[in-house]
Amino acid sequence: MSGAGSREQVGRMLALVPYLNARGAVHVDQAARDLGVTPQQVVKDLRVLFLCGLPGGYPDDLIEVDIDALVEPDGDRLIRMSNADYLDRPLRLSPTEASALVVALRVLRTHAAPATRDVVDRALLKIETALGGQTATIDPGEGPAVRGRDAEIVDTLREAVAARRQLTIDYHVPSRDEVSTRVVDPARLVEHGGLLYLEAWCHTADAPRTFRVDRVHAARVLPTPVATEHDEVAPSDPEAGPEQLFVPPPGSTLVTLRLDAEVRWVPDYYPVEAVRPAGDGAVEVDLRVADARWLQRLLLRLAPHARVLAPAGPGDELAERARQALRHYR
Amino acid sequence: MSANRSERLMKLLIMLLVQRTHVPKERIRAELYPDAGDDAFEKMFERDKEELRSLGVPLEVGQRDVLFEDEPGYLVRPGDFALPDVVLDPDEAAVLGVATQVWESARLADATLAGVRKLSAAGVPVPLEGQRHDGADLGISPPRLGAAEPAFDVLVEAVHVRCEVVFDYRGTKDDAPVERHLQPWGLVRHGGRWYVVGRDVDRQEERVFRLSRIVGEARMTGRRDAFVPPEGVDVGEVARRLAPPPPTGVPAVLLVRPGTGFALRRDAVEVTPGVPGPDGATWDRVRLEGSGPSVVEAVLEHGPDVVVEEPARLRDEVVRRLEALLDGLGVAPRRGTP
Numbered sequence: 092m093s094g095a096g097s098r099e100q101v102g103r104m105l106a107l108v109p110y111l112n113a114r115g116a117v118h119v120d121q122a123a124r125d126l127g128v129t130p131q132q133v134v135k136d137l138r139v140l141f142l143c144g145l146p147g148g149y150p151d152d153l154i155e156v157d158i159d160a161l162v163e164p165d166g167d168r169l170i171r172m173s174n175a176d177y178l179d180r181p182l183r184l185s186p187t188e189a190s191a192l193v194v195a196l197r198v199l200r201t202h203a204a205p206a207t208r209d210v211v212d213r214a215l216l217k218i219e220t221a222l223g224g225q226t227a228t229i230d231p232g233e234g235p236a237v238r239g240r241d242a243e244i245v246d247t248l249r250e251a252v253a254a255r256r257q258l259t260i261d262y263h264v265p266s267r268d269e270v271s272t273r274v275v276d277p278a279r280l281v282e283h284g285g286l287l288y289l290e291a292w293c294h295t296a297d298a299p300r301t302f303r304v305d306r307v308h309a310a311r312v313l314p315t316p317v318a319t320e321h322d323e324v325a326p327s328d329p330e331a332g333p334e335q336l337f338v339p340p341p342g343s344t345l346v347t348l349r350l351d352a353e354v355r356w357v358p359d360y361y362p363v364e365a366v367r368p369a370g371d372g373a374v375e376v377d378l379r380v381a382d383a384r385w386l387q388r389l390l391l392r393l394a395p396h397a398r399v400l401a402p403a404g405p406g407d408e409l410a411e412r413a414r415q416a417l418r419h420y421r
Numbered sequence: 422m423s424a425n426r427s428e429r430l431m432k433l434l435i436m437l438l439v440q441r442t443h444v445p446k447e448r449i450r451a452e453l454y455p456d457a458g459d460d461a462f463e464k465m466f467e468r469d470k471e472e473l474r475s476l477g478v479p480l481e482v483g484q485r486d487v488l489f490e491d492e493p494g495y496l497v498r499p500g501d502f503a504l505p506d507v508v509l510d511p512d513e514a515a516v517l518g519v520a521t522q523v524w525e526s527a528r529l530a531d532a533t534l535a536g537v538r539k540l541s542a543a544g545v546p547v548p549l550e551g552q553r554h555d556g557a558d559l560g561i562s563p564p565r566l567g568a569a570e571p572a573f574d575v576l577v578e579a580v581h582v583r584c585e586v587v588f589d590y591r592g593t594k595d596d597a598p599v600e601r602h603l604q605p606w607g608l609v610r611h612g613g614r615w616y617v618v619g620r621d622v623d624r625q626e627e628r629v630f631r632l633s634r635i636v637g638e639a640r641m642t643g644r645r646d647a648f649v650p651p652e653g654v655d656v657g658e659v660a661r662r663l664a665p666p667p668p669t670g671v672p673a674v675l676l677v678r679p680g681t682g683f684a685l686r687r688d689a690v691e692v693t694p695g696v697p698g699p700d701g702a703t704w705d706r707v708r709l710e711g712s713g714p715s716v717v718e719a720v721l722e723h724g725p726d727v728v729v730e731e732p733a734r735l736r737d738e739v740v741r742r743l744e745a746l747l748d749g750l751g752v753a754p755r756r757g758t759p
Contacts, residue, residue: 097426098472110542143431180503181539185477186581188536195523214513221507230657232610263683281565392722395745413743415725419699
């Protein structure tokens with residue numbers, strides 16, 4: 092265990108003592124559940140507490156814990172602690188803990204159904220009062236901008252997630268500029284890079300899919316319950332999180348673009364693999380392209396400030412679309 | 422060893438918590454660091470104090486005796502140490518349990534859990550791991566709050582301990598990253614991006630930096646409590662003032678080919694189907710609230726499927742950029758008219 096492990100351990104012990112003081116003898120498994128740690132860790136923490144106490148080091152001054160009851164085969168696994176009255180109140184929250192909790196609640200509030208929003212408000216008020224106004228250091232903002240009709244769609248998606256019911260959605264695929272209708276089992280809404288995504292099992296594709304909520308053009312809750320478990324939809328590695336949204340599909344091509352200074356913000360919004368300065372404020376970027384139509388739309392979007400350096404490909408189609416577009420203005 | 426270190430930290434805390442007056446450093450040393458040499462003691466003691474403070478322990482430095490000012494003493498006042506009473510109802514506690522699942526950043530997720538654990542210890546039964554639910558019965562789909570920027574955790578820490586930070590930053594106009602020094606006041610999320618607000622030490626001004634433009638790591642530098650943010654500063658307000666959103670422009674009117682332009686239709690305030698299009702066929706007229714920079718790009722992206730009717734400024738901009746694109750491709754823009 093590292094030094095940081097000690098810090099965490101002390102933090103846990105400072106919660107464990109008041110927890111036990113408030114409850115008397117508690118089964119070790121129950122304590123572990125309530126404090127969000129493993130029973131083994133609770134026993135380890137108690138073994139350290141057992142050595143601590145008032146300065147002076149006389150046996151009477153030490154915190155008492157019946158360790159035998161926890162580790163002996165015939166022990167009843169109840170935690171009995173005494174002689175720790177001076178630690179019977181939990182430590183106040185550190186500024187980071189206070190901010191982290193309050194921000195999490197504020198974010199939760201924006202995602203909650205109206206009835207629950209009220210519960211979150213009550214909890215926030217009590218906690219902010221107890222913390223005494225030291226929580227304004229992190230401002231989570233409004234979350235992804237949800238405009239007009241989007242708000243209704245987001246409400247529908249939330250309702251289906253909460254009720255664990257299937258949904259039918261009209262989904263827009265911009266690289267083809269097409270809308271298709273699918274039946275999905277919604278698992279959760281996640282937020283990444285200012286956008287809201289719906290993680291779901293798509294019955295049309297018969298596979299887990301992540302949908303950008305601002306590309307869902309219509310959504311309707313079905314009477315049928317979802318047919319898949321959340322776990323089937325969950326990213327296999329929770330640490331990886333929504334980064335997985337950008338795992339390049341097999342068969343994609345690595346494309347190198349030159350971006351003029353006017354559009355050097357592109358790497359902030361698109362998943363690029365490398366960025367190199369190219370002089371005069373321009374940059375070269377490498378990115379994975381799975382669909383040539385997507386690249387063509389990107390180049391039009393950034394016109395005339397993005398140019399393909401490699402692989403050498405047909406610029407003809409791009410030129411043809413630009414020419415056709417210009418014809419409409421003449 | 423870690424268990425020894427945890428034990429020493431606990432003993433140090435208890436020692437300072439149960440005393441009524443400041444405990445002299447020499448007494449602490451004799452009690453808890455008896456075998457350490459001078460340098461080793463100073464180093465260990467500094468680190469231990471830092472650890473306790475980072476847990477939220479209000480460790481106070483003072484003089485035990487005003488006549489011996491060179492003799493510092495330490496104290497933890499029980500009233501400052503303990504969490505005030507918070508009595509939560511069961512549904513409020515359930516909401517706290519869901520809140521522990523919001524942060525994606527491991528550091529902030531741990532901090533939330535530690536905070537909830539403290540509240541829980543005070544008597545509020547908060548459902549945590551092992552009995553976690555996903556909030557469905559509360560009508561919440563717990564959102565995950567991402568902070569993928571590597572500098573995020575360090576900056577959160579620096580904001581809370583009020584420590585200056587140094588980082589390499591590539592602004593929109595910088596060709597190469599430039600080293601910047603900042604006294605961070607707070608973090609703001611806007612449009613899904615995190616920004617740090619504070620006083621730029623080099624430029625002697627309040628500034629906003631976007632975390633995704635920080636190159637490599639941010640590092641804390643110097644001592645903690647090195648500065649005090651302006652009284653009552655609203656970091657969100659500072660960020661909005663210094664980094665205003667792009668202008669939305671005047672309303673725009675577009676012609677959109679049927680079966681295309683779904684993203685534009687979705688943002689429309691009005692769609693009129695069946696109007697004469699630029700090619701003689703029937704198109705749809707789409708009215709948008711604004712004609713700002715993002716609309717130019719959305720129109721360009723659709724190529725020949727979308728045509729700007731109004732305003733003239735937007736029309737000209739689209740034409741100019743398409744012509745410049747053809748120039749860049751080595752194709753004369755006016756060639757190929759049927």
